[in-house]
Amino acid sequence: MPALKKCFHIKGRDFIHAGKASISVQNMLKQLNVAPSLIRRIAVCGYEGEMNAVMHGGDAVFSVEINTDRIVLEISDEGPGIADIDKAKEKGFSTAADEFREMGFGAGMGLPNMENNSDQMIIESEPGKGTVVRMFFETCETSGSQDG
Amino acid sequence: MKLFELAETLEATFICGENRENVGFDKVGASDLMSDILSALSEDGILLTGLATVQVVNTAVIAGVRAIVFVRNKKPNPGVIEMAREHEMPMLTTPYSMFVSCGRLYATGLTGLNGAR
Numbered sequence: 001m002p003a004l005k006k007c008f009h010i011k012g013r014d015f016i017h018a019g020k021a022s023i024s025v026q027n028m029l030k031q032l033n034v035a036p037s038l039i040r041r042i043a044v045c046g047y048e049g050e051m052n053a054v055m056h057g058g059d060a061v062f063s064v065e066i067n068t069d070r071i072v073l074e075i076s077d078e079g080p081g082i083a084d085i086d087k088a089k090e091k092g093f094s095t096a097a098d099e100f101r102e103m104g105f106g107a108g109m110g111l112p113n114m115e116n117n118s119d120q121m122i123i124e125s126e127p128g129k130g131t132v133v134r135m136f137f138e139t140c141e142t143s144g145s146q147d148g
Numbered sequence: 149m150k151l152f153e154l155a156e157t158l159e160a161t162f163i164c165g166e167n168r169e170n171v172g173f174d175k176v177g178a179s180d181l182m183s184d185i186l187s188a189l190s191e192d193g194i195l196l197t198g199l200a201t202v203q204v205v206n207t208a209v210i211a212g213v214r215a216i217v218f219v220r221n222k223k224p225n226p227g228v229i230e231m232a233r234e235h236e237m238p239m240l241t242t243p244y245s246m247f248v249s250c251g252r253l254y255a256t257g258l259t260g261l262n263g264a265r
Binding site (some may be wrong): 022023040044046047048103104105109110112116145 | 179180181182184187197199203204207209211212227235
């Protein structure tokens with residue numbers, strides 16, 4: 001299967017449409033008969049990443065690349081960047097404002113959820129220069145199998 | 149348990165998705181924190197929440213839950229209800245609090261999202 005790539009533009013603080021990119025990817029993967037357990041992991045990572053970008057990152061580009069052996073999600077935002085990436089990945093650490101917590105997010109679970117549900121997660125960030133999060137998912141172990 | 153039985157147990161009414169009242173499930177997650185639902189094995193379970201925002205519908209769709217139940221008579225705005233209809237996500241509302249709703253469902257033998265009791 002040749003690589004299939006799709007990009008979505010995410011607008012900062014647009015909470016009405018936040019999640020649409022992840023749900024589109026979820027539907028796309030269902031049509032491609034990707035294993036349900038893998039689809040769920042990818043959708044969770046995408047949605048958490050999308051919410052992070054909308055909350056913290058300003059405008060962002062959300063892309064998915066589907067190859068035979070792996071699927072890559074990339075969320076690249078124009079936000080303030082992350083000063084301490086290791087700290088940001090700690091469970092419970094959050095810089096989210098109260099308004100985000102009232103929506104059920106911002107409790108410091110986003111990056112841990114993304115790391116737990118992807119096979120590999122790489123974050124590139126620098127204060128003032130935005131953040132790029134790439135998540136890799138191997139398809140070989142679960143492709144075509146039943147959900148576990 | 150089926151959704152119509154859950155509605156009886158919680159004296160809940162359907163906001164949308166009445167046509168799916170025979171959908172079955174055996175586990176329940178209760179949280180106002182969407183990342184908790186996303187991090188748990190929520191597929192095919194029921195989400196109980198006091199949060200009535202668009203993010204609850206998105207979270208339910210992403211996590212693969214079978215229905216959303218709002219506690220304390222909460223009801224989302226029409227735009228959120230329309231979105232749930234588009235995703236064929238049933239939504240119910242119960243007059244009971246989160247604590248009492250969980251207790252009533254637990255008493256019927258349902259488990260948490262990880263199967264624990």
